[in-house]
Amino acid sequence: MKRISVELVPRDEEALRAELAAVGKYRSRIGVINVPDLLRLPLRSWEGAAIAQESFPSAMPHIRAMDIDLDAGLPMKAYLRAHHIEEVLVIEGDPPQDMTREVYPTMSVDVIRKFRAEMPEVKVYAGVDQYRGSMAEELYRVRRKAQAGAAGFFTQPFFDLRYLALYADMLGGYEVYWGVSPVMSARSESYWERKNKVVFPHAFRPTLDWSIGFSREAMAFAETHGASVYLMPIKTNLEAYLSGVFA
Numbered sequence: 001m002k003r004i005s006v007e008l009v010p011r012d013e014e015a016l017r018a019e020l021a022a023v024g025k026y027r028s029r030i031g032v033i034n035v036p037d038l039l040r041l042p043l044r045s046w047e048g049a050a051i052a053q054e055s056f057p058s059a060m061p062h063i064r065a066m067d068i069d070l071d072a073g074l075p076m077k078a079y080l081r082a083h084h085i086e087e088v089l090v091i092e093g094d095p096p097q098d099m100t101r102e103v104y105p106t107m108s109v110d111v112i113r114k115f116r117a118e119m120p121e122v123k124v125y126a127g128v129d130q131y132r133g134s135m136a137e138e139l140y141r142v143r144r145k146a147q148a149g150a151a152g153f154f155t156q157p158f159f160d161l162r163y164l165a166l167y168a169d170m171l172g173g174y175e176v177y178w179g180v181s182p183v184m185s186a187r188s189e190s191y192w193e194r195k196n197k198v199v200f201p202h203a204f205r206p207t208l209d210w211s212i213g214f215s216r217e218a219m220a221f222a223e224t225h226g227a228s229v230y231l232m233p234i235k236t237n238l239e240a241y242l243s244g245v246f247a
Contacts, residue, residue: 001219003031003228005060005154005177006242010035010048020055022238026246032058034089034154034230037067039096046076050083060125061085064093065111066103074118081119088115089125089154109148116149126150128176130158130167131196139170146174154230157181159192160201161217168225180218181232182211182241208236212244219245 006023010016023030033052037045045061052059061076068074080088090111096103108126115124126145130138142153152175158164164178183189189206192198204210215231222229233241 001223001228002175002226003177004029004219005032005034005228005230006030007034007036007230007232007234008048008052009038009234010041010043010045010051012042013051016043016048016051019238020052023242024055026242027056029246030056031228032056032060032087035059035061037062037064037093039098039101044076046079046083046085049085050079053083053085058087059085060087060089062089062091063111063115065090065106065108066093066095068106068111068114069104070106070110070114074114077119080122086121087123087125089127090115090150091127109144112145112148112150123151124149125152125154125177128153128155128167128171129196130156130163131198135166135170142171142174151175152177155179156196157192157232158218159183159198159204159214161214161221162201164218164221168221168227175228177228177230178218178222179230179232180211180215181234182208182215182236184208184211184236188235208240208244211236212241215241215245 008016008019033056035045035048035052049059049061090108092108112124112126115122128142154177157179183206185206219229
């Protein structure tokens with residue numbers, strides 16, 4: 001396997017440092033910490049990434065395309081350079097809950113190009129959302145992002161290895177981090193079904209054991225195919241999940 005990435009949400013500095021300490025025992029297995037950018041939280045993703053890099057060799061902040069004004073310089077450019085952050089993940093981003101916050105009609109491909117122009121030393125990744133439309137439509141988006149300068153891709157979580165294998169065949173030749181995430185309750189299962197149109201396999205169960213088992217299957221698939229894995233332990237016991245995954 002090329003790399004394992006673990007997503008940690010920067011709820012605040014104290015909470016983030018506590019989670020970094022909890023995953024520290026797996027430092028030899030984890031290649032990069034991914035830090036999402038959630039506007040309701042006090043830390044921006046690049047601030048969280050700087051903290052994560054104190055403990056791990058690499059940290060990757062998420063950059064929301066809709067926050068970027070194409071007529072101005074990248075607002076986090078000086079911070080990224082000052083803290084030697086050399087990888088970012090560009091996503092579209094969700095509209096802010098605070099409607100007074102200014103956003104822009106900027107697309108991911110625009111921001112990828114902007115990074116290539118203003119920060120060519122930064123390796124830019126882009127997202128794959130296998131649930132938003134057809135595979136043909138998503139492949140077109142992937143090709144556009146690659147042409148804009150994306151070096152690789154992070155997918156939304158998969159819950160079915162057969163579906164993952166179809167995408168692996170379609171995305172052959174690209175650097176891909178295959179996403180997996182534990183689903184620990186019927187409420188969470190319903191969220192994925194309603195919001196992201198996920199169709200769970202018949203054998204799926206919203207339990208820790210099932211989530212750990214599937215994560216290990218996805219890691220074995222990535223190992224066989226020379227790919228990477230993106231673990232997203234959302235709303236779960238971090239220690240219980242990772243201890244099972246890395247057992």
